[in-house]
Amino acid sequence: MSAADFLLAPEVQKLLKVVFAEPMNRFSVAELEKRTKLNPELIEQTQEHLLQSGILCRHKSKADEQEAVGANTSFVFYNELRTIALKSFAAAEPIRAMLRSKFKDSVLRAFVLGEDKDATVELLVVHGQLVPEESEMAAACRKLSTSIGRHLDVHVISSTRYAALTARDDLTLKLAAPFAIEVVAEGDTKAKAPIERGGLLQSARRKLAALGR
Template identity: 65%
Template sequence: MSAADFLFAPEVQKLLMVAYAAPGQPFSSSELAKRSKLDPDDAGRTLEHLVGSGILKRNKPKAGEAETISVDRTFIFHDELRNIALKSFAAAEPVRAMLRSRFKDSVMRAFILQEDKDGTLELLVVHGQLMPDESAMKAACQKLSKNIHRHLKMHVISSAKFNSLTPRDSLASKLAAPGALEIIALGDTKAQPPVEKVGLLQSAKKKLATLARPSA
């Protein structure tokens, strides 16, 4: 098995999804198997590979306590690997799938703004003509949060507000940060842009232009 095949094996992804969601938290082998919904034997074999590769580490147990495993932040490719996980199986893919399946008629664009040190994801959703149902969005986020073992902080704004963001807005500065990631782009869903309202001045000019036309 190549390094790439090993990294993206389903068992590896499931275990790293749990571990990277709480990088400072130690887990027992049984807890990791349970949270990742893996067979204990499959989890045990995969953990051996991850520890042997330096991605995870074993922590010396205290008296009377079981051995625990946690993310090894000294691993030379720790930051790169965590970014790959964030941009794929550990966050971007499940969030994208949820929004495109449940809110394809309302969500026009979506971004992962940042991930804090505790693994909380801050998301920005831009809606079009239709606004996502608030209770449905909350329920979907709670279910997803449980599945990917991460807290989600969601901002939902209209496309008009998104287009009017200035560099002084906190959302704009987060969008401009190197770690921000667009997970749904324009055209990825069936969401329609809002109908533009014709201003009073434009409406008056249109009416005058119509009246000024010579009659047949």
Template identity: 60%
Template sequence: MSAADFLFSPEVQKLLTVLYAAPADQWFPTAELARRTRLAEPEAAATVEHLVGSGIVKRQAAKGEEQPEAIRIDRSFVFHDQLRSIALRSFVAAEPIRSMLRSKFKDSVVRALVLGEDAQGTIELLIAHGQLVPDEAAMAAACQKLSKSMGRHLNVHVVPLARLNGMPARDPLAAKLSAPTVHEIIALGDTKAALPAERGGLLQAARKKLATLGRP
């Protein structure tokens, strides 16, 4: 197995999703990781050994029967920041958010961008809609459910596509859009959402309608 295959194997992704969602100082016994990831305990234990051996996580020795051996993310790992960023851009956050938007809001969401993550683990998300505006209550419920399953809070902005495309420098979101942490998870054409009609198109249609009405 290559290093890339190991890092992005389903078992590793499942464990890292739990570990990165938790506070940095939280320890997890292997049995607890197996329960949360729905992996068989021997499978979880083998994956933990690989993670420990790679330096990605650190191990705490057992302290009697009441405190079994446990692991947590090792922030001193030389590639910790890069690996965490990759995880955030893929299986930890981007993929679950993308899947939710494509399945529940495919008729309204035109673009979606993850703006970044703060020190508390809150993920900021910018959603641009087309002709249809996502139902506010449905979006709030879906994001709350996703937040619970991911173990991270979501700070969501829903704006018209025109605002995203023509955002002035004074817009509060403008500076965040220029940050290096931004990555797009839904691009134009990824969903069935209809784009908003252009002003010129609306005016032309209105003129044609008036011309038709004015005919004898």
């Protein structure tokens, strides 16, 4: 099996999802079993390969603690792996799941714009007819931030504002950057796009016509 094939293995992705979501934490086999739902033998085999590859590092256990592993931040490809994790399973997936479950009636589209050196993930949320409750969005993002080990910098704009973005807009430049990824596409949720002014007029005309019959 090649290194690339190994990194694409489901058990590796499950383990790295946990580790890269909280890169400063340490994880015992028991904790990884709880988080990944994998059996202990497979976890030990997988983490041993990742340890030998330098992706993980081992932390010595104390007398009353189990041996633990964590992300090796000195690994030569650590930043690249974090980028992959951000785009695929460590940050994007939890963000997508949160928005699609808690804000399915208001979030029309959403994009992860990138992550800075301080582990702050920038998120653009585009709402439809309904606007997400500010306090609810803030609370959900705080909870998620704790879960994934990253701060969230969230921009919430209307679909009308999104459609009006120009090439010179800062958000347009960020959306065009290679690290940007769409985590919620239009149609993924129950959110509805605003009715255009012309559409409202046509609707009113149809109602008047019906009343005149």
